[in-house]
Amino acid sequence: MTLPANEQQDSPRVSPRTVISLYVKMTKGSRLLFLSALALLGVSLLMYLGFALAIGKLVDGALAAYTGETEAGGGMADWGINQWAWLLFALLLINMVCNFFEACWFQVVGERAAVELRTRLLDRLIHLPMGFFSTIRAGDLSSRILADVGLLQEGWINDVRNAISYIVMLLGSVTMLFVISPSLAIFVFLTVPPVVVLTVWFGKKISAGARRVQNQLGQTSVIAEEAIHGIHRVKTFTNEEYENRRFGKTMAEYLNSATSVARHRAGLFSGIVFVLMTASVFLMWYGSLQIQQRKLTPGDFTSFMFFLGFLGNAGGLLAQLAGRIHRMAGAAQRVSDLLDEKPEETNGNDGASDSFADTLTGDIEFCDVSFTYPGRQQVSVLNGINLHLKPGKCVAVVGPSGAGKSTLTALIFRLFEPSQGILKIDGKNASDYSLAHLRGQMAMVPQEVLLFGGTIEENIAYGRPEASRGEVIEAAKKANALEFIEQLPKGFDTPAGDRGVQLSGGQRQRIAIARAILRDPAVLLLDEATSSLDSENEKLIQKALADLIRKRTSLVIAHRLSTVRQADTIIVMKEGQIVEQGTHDELHEANGFYRQLCDEQECLIED
Ligand SMILES: Nc1ncnc2c1ncn2[C@@H]1O[C@H](COP(=O)(O)OP(=O)(O)O)[C@@H](O)[C@H]1O
Numbered sequence: 223m224t225l226p227a228n229e230q231q232d233s234p235r236v237s238p239r240t241v242i243s244l245y246v247k248m249t250k251g252s253r254l255l256f257l258s259a260l261a262l263l264g265v266s267l268l269m270y271l272g273f274a275l276a277i278g279k280l281v282d283g284a285l286a287a288y289t290g291e292t293e294a295g296g297g298m299a300d301w302g303i304n305q306w307a308w309l310l311f312a313l314l315l316i317n318m319v320c321n322f323f324e325a326c327w328f329q330v331v332g333e334r335a336a337v338e339l340r341t342r343l344l345d346r347l348i349h350l351p352m353g354f355f356s357t358i359r360a361g362d363l364s365s366r367i368l369a370d371v372g373l374l375q376e377g378w379i380n381d382v383r384n385a386i387s388y389i390v391m392l393l394g395s396v397t398m399l400f401v402i403s404p405s406l407a408i409f410v411f412l413t414v415p416p417v418v419v420l421t422v423w424f425g426k427k428i429s430a431g432a433r434r435v436q437n438q439l440g441q442t443s444v445i446a447e448e449a450i451h452g453i454h455r456v457k458t459f460t461n462e463e464y465e466n467r468r469f470g471k472t473m474a475e476y477l478n479s480a481t482s483v484a485r486h487r488a489g490l491f492s493g494i495v496f497v498l499m500t501a502s503v504f505l506m507w508y509g510s511l512q513i514q515q516r517k518l519t520p521g522d523f524t525s526f527m528f529f530l531g532f533l534g535n536a537g538g539l540l541a542q543l544a545g546r547i548h549r550m551a552g553a554a555q556r557v558s559d560l561l562d563e564k565p566e567e568t569n570g571n572d573g574a575s576d577s578f579a580d581t582l583t584g585d586i587e588f589c590d591v592s593f594t595y596p597g598r599q600q601v602s603v604l605n606g607i608n609l610h611l612k613p614g615k616c617v618a619v620v621g622p623s624g625a626g627k628s629t630l631t632a633l634i635f636r637l638f639e640p641s642q643g644i645l646k647i648d649g650k651n652a653s654d655y656s657l658a659h660l661r662g663q664m665a666m667v668p669q670e671v672l673l674f675g676g677t678i679e680e681n682i683a684y685g686r687p688e689a690s691r692g693e694v695i696e697a698a699k700k701a702n703a704l705e706f707i708e709q710l711p712k713g714f715d716t717p718a719g720d721r722g723v724q725l726s727g728g729q730r731q732r733i734a735i736a737r738a739i740l741r742d743p744a745v746l747l748l749d750e751a752t753s754s755l756d757s758e759n760e761k762l763i764q765k766a767l768a769d770l771i772r773k774r775t776s777l778v779i780a781h782r783l784s785t786v787r788q789a790d791t792i793i794v795m796k797e798g799q800i801v802e803q804g805t806h807d808e809l810h811e812a813n814g815f816y817r818q819l820c821d822e823q824e825c826l827i828e829d
């Protein structure tokens with residue numbers, strides 16, 4: 223069973239392979255930069271190791287000067303403290319330069335990867351079938367694009383880089399410990415098991431206790447809340463003392479658990495400090511013994527302690543990273559789940575689509591089509607629809623809201639596939655066409671027009687992005703939108719969308735009509751396209767619409783019956799079925815559901 227996406231947050235089944243393969247995919251374009259950054263990171267880590275060694279040499283140099291015994295060997299063996307100090311300084315300088323470029327490049331690789339991933343995600347998203355969107359919340363999707371990728375990016379820049387450097391540091395330090403003094407190194411690693419045992423044992427006690435404390439605290443607050451909300455009940459039964467006892471008892475339990483947690487925490491802390499400090503004392507003693515026996519120089523011992531410091535540091539940070547990597551794995555899983563969704567085949571799934579490359583004549587036939595939305599299987603939205611839209615004719619669809627009118631248009635656009643029956647376009651099964659070809663010859667003017675954050679011109683040209691300025695203006699004129707557009711502060715260059723100019727519903731609808739005019743489609747679908755126009759505006763664009771409709775197959779869904787009188791056929795829908803069909807006069811005569819709707823809107827029919 224798959225969980226809903228948002229509950230997969232802490233799912234433990236994400237594999238590190240998911241994260242790694244996602245990263246490999248994300249950084250394909252900047253592999254060279256990544257490898258260079260990695261190489262510089264390596265150099266910088268070498269500098270640290272060299273630093274610890276050189277410190278040891280510095281100490282030995284000082285000691286040699288102090289005791290007056292200089293080893294004669296030539297080369298670096300003769301170096302005094304000044305030379306070693308200069309070397310240390312040089313190492314730091316090199317390290318700084320490496321750090322600069324390495325940090326900068328990792329950052330750039332991370333940014334590029336995030337851009338790449340977000341682009342891919344959006345591309346994948348907009349190519350997913352509509353069914354996908356009705357089963358998932360939009361907020362969840364945009365959070366995947368923004369938050370999860372952000373998390374991965376941050377992880378990329380910091381965590382992955384750090385993990386690499388900590389691991390290298392850890393391995394390097396361990397090696398150096400053994401190189402300097404195997405017996406001291408073995409001694410160091412003998413202290414690891416007790417620390418691990420201590421941490422695990424106390425850790426378990428602490429987390430179990432912490433959960434208990436949390437629960438008991440929750441219970442006490444429930445009791446307090448009940449007592450306050452039910453104060454009437456408490457008082458009428460004179461049960462104040464009872465409530466006090468109930469609260470007191472739970473509080474005592476809470477205190478017990480909390481005390482036990484405090485004891486375990488303290489035990490862990492003091493135990494670890496004790497083990498580590500004892501080990502240090504023992505280490506110092508054993509190291510001094512070795513120095514005394516001339517098996518080790520004080521400088522080497524100093525270096526040893528530095529490496530030990532590096533080791534402890536890297537180990538601790540690596541443990542912290544583990545938790546973050548786990549969180550990242552969750553994000554990686556959600557992101558790759560989305561990337562693995564199967565997109566619509568907009569280019570057709572068979573060679574057959576080539577034979578349909580010509581323009582459609584716009585003959586659309588619903589043959590016994592039934593439909594349920596993927597997200598709501600229990601409700602049948604369309605029931606045995608038989609409907610023929612003939613080329614160049616206009617069919618109007620009326621009926622109460624929820625009757626399934628808009629769903630018809632969604633099926634014609636093949637946003638969804640019929641659950642039963644066949645949708646034929648120009649005599650062939652609609653699913654034989656490539657989606658891009660099919661949708662390329664259709665245009666839709668919806669009820670709610672959404673403008674995106676481009677200029678007005680770009681919004682109109684959305685119908686045909688290669689259109690010239692002149693064509694856009696022409697389309698706007700035909701849609702009766704020219705006048706108001708020219709009154710905008712920057713005319714056609716005025717930004718629209720959420721952050722742009724606020725247009726009224728009617729103005730937005732006229733932009734959508736201009737879009738459709740510009741597209742010049744074989745099939746035109748108007749879904750309550752004039753419903754947000756006032757009657758004055760409506761009259762103004764009726765003529766433009768009439769021109770637009772005349773030349774192509776059109777399906778006009780209208781709330782106001784006055785707008786559908788001219789249609790060649792009117793179909794009346796109710797609860798997913800076609801209940802009446804005919805011209806306005808025929809249906810009016812028939813005295814049925816259409817007549818009833820007409821009578822309800824009498825005032826509108828008048829004009
Ligand atoms: N994306 C969707 N997912 C599930 N149910 C939907 C969806 N869109 C519409 N419906 C349901 O399908 C029925 C018909 O809707 P619709 O075609 O929009 O009706 P109309 O356009 O006639 O008002 C309604 O009951 C509506 O709630």
Ligand SMILES: [Mg+2]
Pocket residue numbers: 627628629749
């Ligand atoms: Mg509708």
